[in-house]
Amino acid sequence: MEHVTVIGAGVVGICTALSLAEKGVAVRLVDRAEPGQGASYGNAGVVAPHSIVPNAAPGLWKKLPGWLLSKDGPVRIRPEHALRFIPWGLRALKHSGEAEVRRIAAAMEVLNRDNVALYRRHLAGTGHEGLIQDSMYVYAYRDGAAARLDGLDAEVRQSLGAKMIRLSQGELRELEPDLAPEFEAALAVVEQGRATNPGRVGQVLTEKLVRLGGEVIRADVKGLARAGDGWRVETSAGAFESAKVVVTAGAWSARLLAPLGLKLPLQAERGYHVVFPETEARLRNSVMDTDAKIVASTMEMGLRAAGTAEFGDADAPPDPARAAAVERALRRLVPGIGAGRLETWMGVRPSFPDSLPVIGELPGLKGLYGGFGHSHWGFMMAPKTGAMLADLVTGARVNMDLSAYSAARF
């Protein structure tokens, strides 16, 4: 096959290009920035086969007003963005019934299944195998009564294979001594994984791609147009033609595709992290504060907490108030952090109203594929998404129903 171009070198694009190169395809990976930046750089590093409960869940509409009104609430809509958010928000609510949650969870599980093993396979032989570690995913509750293994979230996870345990206050303290004592209980999903440096995972896999013959091009993609049976890619570094193109440009993907007549409800759901490089406080697992909705984890660069869903323009400047809210939440979760240096970051999750990505050939656009919209789960879903796209692009048999990920669903 002639060469394939992958636009966007976040972790989804990197894994896609790598899976294509492993099949012997000549691949070009194009990004305007260094590979592995974007949302893929600063996320919470959770790689959990059973992170499969979508964002819109029963009762969401009751919680949302309180979240929006609270200064440190986990959701914010930038005022200038409100009119563009409302139709998307209403669509998201339509997916919040129990039957939808179960349908979507099953489709998420397909993308997450084996994610730890798939990352380990990609990293094998790179000398950086330790970037993915075994971990529990611990959901910590201040109200012990809410930590129920028979609640909908836990029941959905267990119905799709998760092994979960309930930890009493004492057991939680033993597992994570640096957590605030106010947490009365936790639910832990066992046998999950976590990345100790998500940005580094992207860099290492890009280096592997280059070793396999993949080409990495630094250019801003300005547009796409048909060229015979293939596609013409217009970039800041000139134009080139490609037999097939895969768009993995995260939150910017819909913007690239709109001129081709494809209108997709992709929102930029901005998130923030804080890192304390010097703190002595440690976590052994990924830990979610189920009230503040932040996830904290000890990484190579220090203790990181990531969270917040801020709906706004993908390119609007970061809001320091949101990073400060994540910092306050982390200090409530791990009170012994101390006063050391603090780093902050903002990244943009690409989010569809049903919490599922687009994966596959785009409707009416033969030879043009999409792999974007992974929302809160793109780091962990990247290896499977890349493998699926590599199969689709090379015409290999894909033995699964892909309709849940089709762009035609909108």
Ligand SMILES: Cc1cc2nc3c(=O)[nH]c(=O)nc-3n(C[C@H](O)[C@H](O)[C@H](O)COP(=O)(O)OP(=O)(O)OC[C@H]3O[C@@H](n4cnc5c(N)ncnc54)[C@H](O)[C@@H]3O)c2cc1C
């Ligand atoms: C705070 C936070 C915490 C998170 N925690 C987790 C977690 O614990 N686990 C998890 O699995 N997921 C998590 N996520 C989600 C995850 O980070 C994203 O879903 C994932 O990184 C998306 O990857 P991507 O490759 O699609 O997009 P990105 O990483 O954003 O990459 C898109 C790339 O496309 C490039 N690009 C865009 N437009 C163009 C153009 N026109 N020309 C050239 N290049 C272009 C950009 O420069 C960028 O490099 C989190 C996200 C955030 C923000």
